[in-house]
Amino acid sequence: MTSAKPISLVTGGGGDIGRAIALRLAHMSGGVAIVDLDEAAANATARAVEKSGVAVMAIRADVSCSEDCARYVTLVEEQLGPIGVFANNAGIEGVVAPLHEYPDNVFDQLYAVNVRGAFLGLKHVLGRMRARGTGSIINTASTSAIRGRAGLAGYVASKHAVLGLTRTAAVEVAGTGIRVNAVLPGPIESRMIRELDHQAHRTSTSAGRAGSAGYGQPQNIADVVAFLASAEASHVNGAAWVVDGGMTVP
Numbered sequence: 001m002t003s004a005k006p007i008s009l010v011t012g013g014g015g016d017i018g019r020a021i022a023l024r025l026a027h028m029s030g031g032v033a034i035v036d037l038d039e040a041a042a043n044a045t046a047r048a049v050e051k052s053g054v055a056v057m058a059i060r061a062d063v064s065c066s067e068d069c070a071r072y073v074t075l076v077e078e079q080l081g082p083i084g085v086f087a088n089n090a091g092i093e094g095v096v097a098p099l100h101e102y103p104d105n106v107f108d109q110l111y112a113v114n115v116r117g118a119f120l121g122l123k124h125v126l127g128r129m130r131a132r133g134t135g136s137i138i139n140t141a142s143t144s145a146i147r148g149r150a151g152l153a154g155y156v157a158s159k160h161a162v163l164g165l166t167r168t169a170a171v172e173v174a175g176t177g178i179r180v181n182a183v184l185p186g187p188i189e190s191r192m193i194r195e196l197d198h199q200a201h202r203t204s205t206s207a208g209r210a211g212s213a214g215y216g217q218p219q220n221i222a223d224v225v226a227f228l229a230s231a232e233a234s235h236v237n238g239a240a241w242v243v244d245g246g247m248t249v250p
Contacts, residue, residue, distance in 0.1 A: 005030035006084025006135075008229070009076055011063055011121055012091060014041025016191055017140065020218035021087045022049050024226045031055035031080035035072050035090070037062055055080055063090045063117030066124075073124045082132060085229040088121040089140040090114075091158075096151040107154040114158035115165070122169050126178070133177040136229045139166045140221075141182040141240065143248050163240055170238030179237040181228045186244025189215045216245060 008025040012018040014036035026032050026049045034049070036042035039060040046058035057079055061068040076083055094110045095103065118139055129135035144156045145163040166182040173180055224241050227233055242248060 006229075007031045007033070007076065007081045008085040008087065009033045009035065009073075009083050009125070010087040010089055011035040011061075011117070012089040012140070013045045013058075013087075014038045015089075017185065017188060017218045017221050018087070018089045019045045019048065020222040021089060021225050023052070024219070024222035025085060025087065025229065026052035026054050026056075028226060028230065029054055029085065031057075033072070033076040033080060033083075034058045035061050035063070037090075063121060064112040066120050069117075069120040069124045073128060077128060083125055083128060084135055086121065086125045086129075086135070086137045087140070087225055087229075088118050088125075088137060090117050090121075091140060094152070094154040097153075098151060099153040102153045107157075110154040110158045111161075114155075115161040118162050118165055122165060122180070126169065126173070129178050130173070130176065135178045136233070137169070137178070137180045138225050138228045139163075139180070139182045141166065141184045143184050143186045143242060143244050145182070145184055146240070146242070147248060166240070167238050174237060179228075179233070181233075181236055181239045181241065183221055183224050183228065184240055184242045184244070185216065185221050186242070186247045187215050188221060189217055214245065216243060 008029040010018055010022045013022045013034035022032050022034055022045050031054055032049050034042045034045045042058040046056045049056045059072045061072045091114045094106045139162055141162040142159040145159040149156050163182055169180040220243055224243050
């Protein structure tokens with residue numbers, strides 16, 4: 001199935017932010033594909049997107065597995081059409097712990113999902129987009145990509161890496177008709193921030209601190225992703241869009 005409107009792909013589409021992104025992109029897409037390791041969550045998002053009247057599919061995949069990433073890209077392009085918008089959004093939070101006590105296995109898992117997953121998504125989607133000379137990719141980083149946070153060594157390091165991947169990809173695709181940008185959410189009302197808040201409270205750190213602006217909503221992130229995916233952002237490439245209500249203003 002092909003469409004004059006772009007086909008959108010959202011990884012981590014079963015989570016709060018991923019679901020909001022998928023629902024927002026449905027209004028500007030010819031079809032939306034939802035990828036998540038949690039099959040039930042992916043299907044729930046797909047059912048919500050269906051109400052927008054666009055073609056939709058849900059795919060269970062491990063974003064840290066290259067074979068899974070190649071498979072979800074192939075499935076989307078075979079069943080919906082060429083991917084024009086890629087919200088490279090999948091990510092996990094890890095635990096809150098001092099760096100000298102941070103569990104090795106959690107650090108490794110964060111890099112597997114947040115960094116390797118973002119890298120593999122870029123690798124497999126960019127290959128298809130380059131052949132067509134068009135497309136927009138939006139990586140979900142975090143304000144943790146531009147600051148340090150006590151107790152979040154693994155998460156902060158992984159999100160710095162996502163921003164580095166974004167900038168590298170943007171330089172490589174400059175002038176090709178493809179754009180790669182990053183959205184950097186601050187604390188957003190979601191399962192992830194609730195879990196970090198719980199851990200931070202238990203360990204007496206400030207990892208979940210929202211600042212004077214309070215928590216944002218998943219829709220705040222989805223709106224920025226939609227802008228970066230649109231023609232209105234045709235000259236935006238390699239940018240890091242902070243969405244935090246001013247929390248990280250110097």
